[in-house]
Amino acid sequence: MKRVLRPLLSMRLANTLLGILALLCGLSSLLPQGRELPFYAENYPRAYTLIYRTHFYDVFNSWYFALLLGLLCLSMLVCTANMFRRALRNGRQTAEEAAALPKTEPLEPGQLEELRRWAASKHCKEEQIGQSYVFRKNRLGYWGLFVLHLSILLVVAFGVFALVLPKVSDLDCRVGESVELDDGTQIAVDSFRLYDESGKLDYASRIRITLPDGRESPAQEIKVNYPMSFGSVKVFQWEYGVSGAVIASPQAQIIAYVDEKIEDEETARAIGEELLKLENVESVKFISRREAYEQLIQRDPSLTEMADETMLRHRFVLGLKDTERLEETLAEAEKIPGVAKAKGNIYRTLDIFQQRIDLSEPAFLSEDGLSGLMFLGLYEGHPEGKEEESTAFYRIQVVSDGLEMPAVDILPGESVSVGDWDYVFQDPWVTGLRVKQMPFPYANSLLEAAMVLMLVGLFLCFFLQPVLVCADETGYTVAGPRPEKTRLELRRRLRKEAEEK
Amino acid sequence: MKTLFFASMILYALALLIQLIGILGKKDSFKKAAWASYLLGFGAHLVYFVWRGLVAQRLPLASQFEFACGLALCIPVVLLLARNRMDLNWIAVTGMAATALIQGYASLQRMEINELMPALRSFWFTFHIGAAALSYSIFLVAACVAARYVLQHKKGEAEDSLRMRQLEYLSFRLTALGYLLLTAVIVIGAVWAEAAWSAYWTWDPKEVWALITWIIYTVYFHQRLSRERSGLWLSWYVILAVPAFLFTFAGVNKLIPGLHSYG
Ligand code: HEM
Numbered sequence: 180m181k182r183v184l185r186p187l188l189s190m191r192l193a194n195t196l197l198g199i200l201a202l203l204c205g206l207s208s209l210l211p212q213g214r215e216l217p218f219y220a221e222n223y224p225r226a227y228t229l230i231y232r233t234h235f236y237d238v239f240n241s242w243y244f245a246l247l248l249g250l251l252c253l254s255m256l257v258c259t260a261n262m263f264r265r266a267l268r269n270g271r272q273t274a275e276e277a278a279a280l281p282k283t284e285p286l287e288p289g290q291l292e293e294l295r296r297w298a299a300s301k302h303c304k305e306e307q308i309g310q311s312y313v314f315r316k317n318r319l320g321y322w323g324l325f326v327l328h329l330s331i332l333l334v335v336a337f338g339v340f341a342l343v344l345p346k347v348s349d350l351d352c353r354v355g356e357s358v359e360l361d362d363g364t365q366i367a368v369d370s371f372r373l374y375d376e377s378g379k380l381d382y383a384s385r386i387r388i389t390l391p392d393g394r395e396s397p398a399q400e401i402k403v404n405y406p407m408s409f410g411s412v413k414v415f416q417w418e419y420g421v422s423g424a425v426i427a428s429p430q431a432q433i434i435a436y437v438d439e440k441i442e443d444e445e446t447a448r449a450i451g452e453e454l455l456k457l458e459n460v461e462s463v464k465f466i467s468r469r470e471a472y473e474q475l476i477q478r479d480p481s482l483t484e485m486a487d488e489t490m491l492r493h494r495f496v497l498g499l500k501d502t503e504r505l506e507e508t509l510a511e512a513e514k515i516p517g518v519a520k521a522k523g524n525i526y527r528t529l530d531i532f533q534q535r536i537d538l539s540e541p542a543f544l545s546e547d548g549l550s551g552l553m554f555l556g557l558y559e560g561h562p563e564g565k566e567e568e569s570t571a572f573y574r575i576q577v578v579s580d581g582l583e584m585p586a587v588d589i590l591p592g593e594s595v596s597v598g599d600w601d602y603v604f605q606d607p608w609v610t611g612l613r614v615k616q617m618p619f620p621y622a623n624s625l626l627e628a629a630m631v632l633m634l635v636g637l638f639l640c641f642f643l644q645p646v647l648v649c650a651d652e653t654g655y656t657v658a659g660p661r662p663e664k665t666r667l668e669l670r671r672r673l674r675k676e677a678e679e680k
Numbered sequence: 681m682k683t684l685f686f687a688s689m690i691l692y693a694l695a696l697l698i699q700l701i702g703i704l705g706k707k708d709s710f711k712k713a714a715w716a717s718y719l720l721g722f723g724a725h726l727v728y729f730v731w732r733g734l735v736a737q738r739l740p741l742a743s744q745f746e747f748a749c750g751l752a753l754c755i756p757v758v759l760l761l762a763r764n765r766m767d768l769n770w771i772a773v774t775g776m777a778a779t780a781l782i783q784g785y786a787s788l789q790r791m792e793i794n795e796l797m798p799a800l801r802s803f804w805f806t807f808h809i810g811a812a813a814l815s816y817s818i819f820l821v822a823a824c825v826a827a828r829y830v831l832q833h834k835k836g837e838a839e840d841s842l843r844m845r846q847l848e849y850l851s852f853r854l855t856a857l858g859y860l861l862l863t864a865v866i867v868i869g870a871v872w873a874e875a876a877w878s879a880y881w882t883w884d885p886k887e888v889w890a891l892i893t894w895i896i897y898t899v900y901f902h903q904r905l906s907r908e909r910s911g912l913w914l915s916w917y918v919i920l921a922v923p924a925f926l927f928t929f930a931g932v933n934k935l936i937p938g939l940h941s942y943g
Contacts, residue, residue: 404802
């Protein structure tokens with residue numbers, strides 16, 4: 180075993196490995212790293228084979244880089260164990276043992292007092308053993324090298340985990356909507372802003388996170404450099420963009436398609452109020468499914484196919500409590516994609532009432548092809564050039580009975596009514612979120628603690644060097660692992676004192 | 681205010697010239713004049729730097745110009761702080777030359793004050809970049825001390841004389857302080873990168889070169905602490921390590937595109 184470990188303990192090996200690591204890092208900057216292979220084939224056709232064979236296009240993910248890092252860690256591990264033993268031994272050295280050390284530097288008569296004064300000025304602990312004095316301080320410093328090497332090992336280990344384990348995905352989400360991750364975590368974007376109060380570009384989103392177990396975070400603003408963590412999810416403000424959307428809704432009130440034939444308005448209202456618990460019954464228009472179908476076909480026989488589809492998709496909205504009919508209705512309604520449960524037992528499909536149209540290219544939005552909206556484009560800025568209120572605005576043209584009006588600009592939130600439809604223009608901001616899912620909530624803290632430990636180790640090594648001096652009337656010796664500073668200081672002090680005399 | 685910057689540059693260069701003449705002509709009064717010019721230059725430089733910080737409302741270390749200007753400013757600060765530990769005349773020539781050269785480099789960069797881009801507006805900005813400027817300036821002063829060691833050795837001074845030991849020890853201590861700061865720069869940079877880009881380490885060229893610099897100094901400490909090498913060897917090492925961090929600071933931005941290439 181020793182024969183295997185000894186070479187790993189050698190500082191020369193560590194330095195050689197470190198040198199190779201530096202060299203590899205240096206070489207890696209000769210070539211852009213981590214691009215797709217065709218990039219290299221195109222830009223470095225003559226060296227391509229070499230680049231490919233040596234994995235030089237992605238040095239830091241190559242097998243030889245991993246091997247090098249592994250060897251370095253192994254060497255450090257063995258060495259750290261060794262340092263632990265040494266630190267323990269040095270720390271345990273008793274004053275008696277120290278006092279017995281041979282005195283290597285001579286002292287002139289009377290200089291012992293000067294040495295004691297020096298030790299007192301340095302706040303060393305003084306112990307007298309027989310004729311000898313032992314001065315000590317900074318025993319913690321013996322642990323410096325051990326702490327330093329151990330922390331570097333931990334940084335590498337946790338660092339590799341931190342690079343490999345988290346799952347990172349980039350998502351776009353529109354204001355007012357939410358996105359769902361594979362594991363069921365939901366991120367809702369409540370608002371987005373581009374500028375801060377002083378008008379500086381400082382994009383930020385206000386988001387909420389709901390974990391798969393149902394826990395919901397309070398809303399929090401995230402911006403570049405200020406991500407939000409909740410559970411083991413961390414969400415970063417990554418980028419932003421615009422993408423228009425308009426909600427088109429028929430001006431007629433909510434239309435409720437029912438299976439029964441509605442005899443008169445009264446019955447309809449009664450159903451609406453009592454059984455369906457609709458809040459604003461006046462605005463509900465009840466139409467039987469059959470009726471709706473017939474009306475559609477009557478208007479335009481070519482719509483038969485569409486009507487069939489409509490009938491299929493927009494099943495009834497309503498059912499009656501405690502009846503077989505309801506059970507049936509619900510069971511069927513649940514099969515339909517896009518059906519959302521409203522309140523109580525009321526189901527409805529959303530699409531028939533409101534339609535959301537994503538606007539990325541110029542489009543004509545109309546039901547009959549004659550009256551509607553022509554969407555021309557989406558621009559960043561403000562239609563009246565108000566820079567401080569800069570946002571994004573839509574440019575549209577109203578078409579009524581086939582006639583085109585002049586183009587107008589419209590801000591998000593504003594609405595236009597044409598024909599039987601209302602068009603409400605949506606906030607156009609799409610916020611780009613980066614979502615990092617960590618294997619467990621405190622994964623980052625471990626790495627950060629190891630990094631702080633590294634700084635502590637360095638501090639102990641360099642700035643808390645242990646002092647161990649033993650002296651008697653005839654001479655003194657500076658012992659311990661790094662005696663140099665004390666030796667120089669003492670020599671200068673004693674020489675100065677001799678000169679003054 | 682730009683005048684103050686250029687005045688400081690000229691005063692540093694003047695200080696170097698007077699110091700050289702003083703050495704060649706063996707005139708002590710010249711050396712005093714050189715120091716006066718150097719300190720005057722420092723005063724002007726400091727006022728300019730503070731003014732720039734007040735105008736920009738941040739630590740003015742965000743562009744190549746600002747960083748070089750800040751780095752040059754740190755050199756006299758380090759010299760003045762370390763004056764208890766050494767005779768400033770030991771490293772007057774090299775120290776003044778380093779300050780004037782870096783200030784000269786700064787003068788070649790674009791000087792306008794820019795608003796920070798959102799990625800740079802962070803709590804960590806001051807600590808990360810401030811520590812980097814301080815660390816590099818300390819490495820530079822350490823190299824100045826090491827250069828003096830090499831010079832004295834050339835003149836025939838024995839390596840185990842008290843002064844030579846002090847010189848070598850001082851260059852080690854300074855390097856150690858610079859190294860501690862460089863480590864802090866890397867650690868803070870990693871924590872910042874995680875907050876801004878979601879990953880602690882992205883093998884961005886600036887990161888890679890900071891790591892190379894860090895490794896180069898790590899090998900130095902291994903060599904020195906194991907007492908395998910002579911003072912002369914170690915001094916040459918500290919001098920030859922200078923291009924590594926200078927490349928990290930300037931070369932990477934100019935030659936290799938990456939996330940850190942802010943200008
Ligand atoms: C990636 C970084 C590092 C690696 C791979 C590494 C590896 C090693 C190895 C293998 C040894 C030999 C073991 C022994 O002699 O007990 C060693 C010793 C040593 N290392 Fe490091 N080390 C690293 C960083 C550092 C740093 C940052 C410092 C201090 C600034 C440092 C200071 C020392 C010292 C002083 C020794 C000698 C201990 C002695 O001789 O008493 N090392 N290191």
